[in-house]
Amino acid sequence: MNKPQPLLAIRGLTKQFGAVEVLKGVDLDLNQGDVVSIIGSSGSGKTTLLRCVNLLEEYQGGDIVLDGETIGYRSANGRRHRLGDRELSRQRAMTGMVFQSFNLFPHLSAAGNVMLGLRKVLKLPKAEARAIAEKWLARVGLAARADHYPSQLSGGQQQRVAIARALAMNPKLVLLDEVTSALDPELVQEVLNTVKGIAEDGATLLIVTHEMRFARDVSSRVVFMEQGRIHEEGPAAEIFGNPKSARLAEFLRNTRH
Amino acid sequence: MQAFLDQLWIARWPLWDGLLLTAGIAAAAIAFGTLLGGIVGVQLAYAPWWLRLPFRLYVDIMRGTPVLVLILAAFYIPAVAGLSLGPTEAGTLALTLFAGAHIGELLRGSLQAIPPGQAEAGRSIGLTFPQLLAYVLLPQAARSALPPWINTGVELIKGSSLLSIIGVGELLLRTQEVIGRTFMTIQFYIFAGIVYLVINIALDQLGKSLERRVGQH
Numbered sequence: 001m002n003k004p005q006p007l008l009a010i011r012g013l014t015k016q017f018g019a020v021e022v023l024k025g026v027d028l029d030l031n032q033g034d035v036v037s038i039i040g041s042s043g044s045g046k047t048t049l050l051r052c053v054n055l056l057e058e059y060q061g062g063d064i065v066l067d068g069e070t071i072g073y074r075s076a077n078g079r080r081h082r083l084g085d086r087e088l089s090r091q092r093a094m095t096g097m098v099f100q101s102f103n104l105f106p107h108l109s110a111a112g113n114v115m116l117g118l119r120k121v122l123k124l125p126k127a128e129a130r131a132i133a134e135k136w137l138a139r140v141g142l143a144a145r146a147d148h149y150p151s152q153l154s155g156g157q158q159q160r161v162a163i164a165r166a167l168a169m170n171p172k173l174v175l176l177d178e179v180t181s182a183l184d185p186e187l188v189q190e191v192l193n194t195v196k197g198i199a200e201d202g203a204t205l206l207i208v209t210h211e212m213r214f215a216r217d218v219s220s221r222v223v224f225m226e227q228g229r230i231h232e233e234g235p236a237a238e239i240f241g242n243p244k245s246a247r248l249a250e251f252l253r254n255t256r257h
Numbered sequence: 258m259q260a261f262l263d264q265l266w267i268a269r270w271p272l273w274d275g276l277l278l279t280a281g282i283a284a285a286a287i288a289f290g291t292l293l294g295g296i297v298g299v300q301l302a303y304a305p306w307w308l309r310l311p312f313r314l315y316v317d318i319m320r321g322t323p324v325l326v327l328i329l330a331a332f333y334i335p336a337v338a339g340l341s342l343g344p345t346e347a348g349t350l351a352l353t354l355f356a357g358a359h360i361g362e363l364l365r366g367s368l369q370a371i372p373p374g375q376a377e378a379g380r381s382i383g384l385t386f387p388q389l390l391a392y393v394l395l396p397q398a399a400r401s402a403l404p405p406w407i408n409t410g411v412e413l414i415k416g417s418s419l420l421s422i423i424g425v426g427e428l429l430l431r432t433q434e435v436i437g438r439t440f441m442t443i444q445f446y447i448f449a450g451i452v453y454l455v456i457n458i459a460l461d462q463l464g465k466s467l468e469r470r471v472g473q474h
Contacts, residue, residue, distance in 0.1 A: 089384060099374060120392060
């Protein structure tokens with residue numbers, strides 16, 4: 001049996017912020033339908049990695065290949081050039097991103113938030129965009145809130161709208177960046193359940209999270225990052241049940257209270 | 258009092274024409290100034306430094322110069338360059354340049370006050386930069402820029418009275434002409450003052466009600 005081409009292939013990714021090396025050569029593969037969680041202490045580079053995949057950050061070395069296409073840069077005469085606005089936008093539309101701080105557009109209703117990309121990027125007619133938005137808002141349990149504005153929604157509801165906004169674009173890959181970190185404790189579960197639901201629907205997810213139990217429940221694979229490198233990776237049960245490295249064992253001890 | 262009212266009645270059409278010209282010049286200046294300021298504000302907020310520089314220079318020069326000097330410059334400099342602008346055109350040009358600089362600067366402030374997560378969220382769904390501006394950033398900036406924008410309109414109504422210096426027949430010059438004929442100095446100046454006040458208070462109220470309407474969300 002030949003190995004299928006991975007949906008996302010990160011090869012030797014390096015990134016510096018000035019003199020500080022944030023990513024020191026990261027390699028990671030995701031196949032269609034994979035749910036991969038990245039764990040690690042803050043400053044380990046996990047959020048930066050996610051932002052590189054969505055082309056929100058520039059990176060100095062390595063390649064990111066999404067569904068066979070090298071994204072973000074082109075090489076000419078041995079030199080790397082950042083792609084232009086139009087190309088970057090097209091490639092960004094292939095991935096969806098959900099942010100820690102929701103980042104809903106405050107001047108648009110819940111449905112308006114979901115519809116913006118459908119209308120302006122995918123160029124769908126209004127009625128069709130509205131139907132898709134309503135379908136996704138129903139999927140995240142907010143059918144009755146379609147015409148509410150972000151300021152009229154709780155944090156958990158806002159984050160679920162943000163999830164609907166990302167998924168409605170039918171992305172190949174969804175990136176979730178600490179999506180429950182800004183929520184009140186009692187609102188965390190509704191968002192995690194929503195994410196679990198879309199994982200069960202077969203979406204390909206790359207998740208940065210501090211919720212260890214959630215990572216264990218939802219992930220097919222868990223990646224432990226430490227100081228800009230992948231320190232250990234494996235099936236969730238192994239990472240949490242039987243960590244190989246002392247550093248991971250220590251990290252897990254410190255996060256379990 | 259009766260004598261003043263009689264004179265006011267006699268002078269009603271010149272004064273009315275002056276009022277219309279004041280309103281027309283201010284409206285033209287705010288309309289063109291908003292277009293100009295829109296371009297300037299976006300450049301100041303997002304352009305690379307070498308492109309930002311000329312816009313920054315323009316804004317600082319306009320904001321650092323008294324409006325009266327701008328008006329005189331717009332009136333005399335084109336004439337030296339062989340361009341003949343009438344007083345009304347020159348005055349409108351000066352006030353437009355003045356408004357463009359102020360609106361550009363306040364739009365820059367509003368754009369830069371938008372949390373960076375908004376642009377990132379827009380980018381992540383695949384919006385190009387012009388789309389991001391049109392559908393995410395400018396609508397939000399316009400809300401917070403609305404009160405100072407109305408304020409710029411009030412400044413323009415007041416500033417237009419300076420155009421009487423270069424002979425534009427707006428409200429103040431028409432008032433002065435009536436005074437020259439009737440010698441009712443205090444009465445007609447007070448009358449003109451009240452007219453300016455009423456326009457500006459109305460503009461202010463309009464702004465407040467707009468603010469309430471867009472500020473709901």
